[in-house]
Amino acid sequence: MSEPIRFLNALGQALSAMTLYEERHPACQRALDVAYQELVDLQSRDPQPVFTFLGDEILYGNRPLRELKSWEWGPRLAGAGIQRLAFEHAVNRDEFEGFLADALTRIVGLSVSTAEARQTRSSPIRFGMVGLREERPEVVAEAPPPDMTLSLSAEADTVRWLHDEVSTRMALPLAEAEAVVASLGVAMHGEQRILLPLLQLKDFDQYTTTHALNVSVLTMALAEYVGCTAPEARAFGVAGLFHDIGKVKIPKEVLNKAGKLTPEERQIMNNHTVEGARIIIENEEDLDMAAVVAYEHHIMLDGGGYPTLKFRRDCHQASKLVHVCDVYDALRTNRPYREAWPSEKVLSYLQEKAGTEFDPEIAQSFVRMIREWEPRAVALETEEARAG
Numbered sequence: 421m422s423e424p425i426r427f428l429n430a431l432g433q434a435l436s437a438m439t440l441y442e443e444r445h446p447a448c449q450r451a452l453d454v455a456y457q458e459l460v461d462l463q464s465r466d467p468q469p470v471f472t473f474l475g476d477e478i479l480y481g482n483r484p485l486r487e488l489k490s491w492e493w494g495p496r497l498a499g500a501g502i503q504r505l506a507f508e509h510a511v512n513r514d515e516f517e518g519f520l521a522d523a524l525t526r527i528v529g530l531s532v533s534t535a536e537a538r539q540t541r542s543s544p545i546r547f548g549m550v551g552l553r554e555e556r557p558e559v560v561a562e563a564p565p566p567d568m569t570l571s572l573s574a575e576a577d578t579v580r581w582l583h584d585e586v587s588t589r590m591a592l593p594l595a596e597a598e599a600v601v602a603s604l605g606v607a608m609h610g611e612q613r614i615l616l617p618l619l620q621l622k623d624f625d626q627y628t629t630t631h632a633l634n635v636s637v638l639t640m641a642l643a644e645y646v647g648c649t650a651p652e653a654r655a656f657g658v659a660g661l662f663h664d665i666g667k668v669k670i671p672k673e674v675l676n677k678a679g680k681l682t683p684e685e686r687q688i689m690n691n692h693t694v695e696g697a698r699i700i701i702e703n704e705e706d707l708d709m710a711a712v713v714a715y716e717h718h719i720m721l722d723g724g725g726y727p728t729l730k731f732r733r734d735c736h737q738a739s740k741l742v743h744v745c746d747v748y749d750a751l752r753t754n755r756p757y758r759e760a761w762p763s764e765k766v767l768s769y770l771q772e773k774a775g776t777e778f779d780p781e782i783a784q785s786f787v788r789m790i791r792e793w794e795p796r797a798v799a800l801e802t803e804e805a806r807a808g
């Protein structure tokens with residue numbers, strides 16, 4: 421058991437050295453030599469080692485490596501879309517160095533000159549996101565090469581499954597939600613510049629899924645745009661993903677009703693905020709921020725909206741970000757009761773309501789971000805809704 425731990429520690433030291441020094445620097449090369457030697461030793465016992473990084477948890481094959489509980493590179497690798505790392509056969513020194521440079525590029529979200537695409541198709545090092553519903557982790561997607569056509573089908577499937585889990589078992593699978601958000605983050609940084617991978621709605625039944633993913637992407641993008649750190653942006657992304665989770669309790673007829681809602685139906689609809697906060701907090705105390713966002717995302721700056729606060733107070737920054745992104749995505753989408761609005765019309769609406777409904781600075785930043793980044797929005801389509 422000590423080889424995998426020694427290897428991961430050495431790998432972490434090599435990554436640290438590479439963030440501090442040029443790749444050719446002797447300190448860097450030494451750290452790389454040590455890590456490479458550890459890998460060779462490990463592979464002499466286990467020719468095909470597989471590691472899985474899920475937040476704080478690290479698995480070697482199926483065994484958790486508890487000794488590495490606070491290993492700082494686990495969450496970083498997972499956050500950069502490297503949740504599973506598999507070595508298929510013996511690795512040469514160049515392939516290993518190429519992989520580390522590539523991993524580091526993903527982690528820091530920057531293109532560094534040393535990290536040219538040396539990762540070739542024939543490399544025995546495989547990495548990517550974890551298949552979420554498999555008993556044993558399976559790679560579902562290779563880390564995307566820069567020219568890859570984006571598809572978020574796997575993420576959409578996972579969100580659909582998440583919603584099912586919440587509505588049938590009242591369980592909130594946090595690790596899977598974080599994996600989806602990490603993967604959206606990778607898709608956003610898939611090229612050397614930011615992309616806005618947004619899903620287009622094909623079927624009203626898919627609205628909940630599509631909307632959750634889009635609000636998550638937009639919230640992360642906006643968080644980055646206004647200067648939040650990457651971990652903050654990801655936490656906001658999770659909050660964006662769950663903001664409407666309370667809607668799993670609303671009957672489909674009410675949710676997709678074409679006509680005007682009756683006062684009772686309106687009440688059921690509005691209650692998704694309180695209901696969502698309750699579901700989140702009952703399942704996952706670590707998600708208190710997401711619970712706050714679920715509760716607050718329809719509260720306007722001037723106190724309007726719902727639910728009504730007994731005592732006026734400022735909403736959480738994350739709620740204000742999600743609020744703007746939520747309204748933008750909802751208005752940009754065809755609904756049974758309304759056609760989608762063109763982007764410019766939505767942006768003028770946001771500006772008009774800045775200061776009353778929306779936090780003016782956040783609304784302005786959002787409008788600037790969309791104007792700047794909309795040319796890079798990638799319209800994606802999910803697969804047809806599956807039967808059932």
Ligand SMILES: [Fe+2]
Binds near residue numbers: 663664692718
């Ligand atoms: Fe909502």
Ligand SMILES: [Fe+2]
Binds near residue numbers: 631663664746
């Ligand atoms: Fe929403």
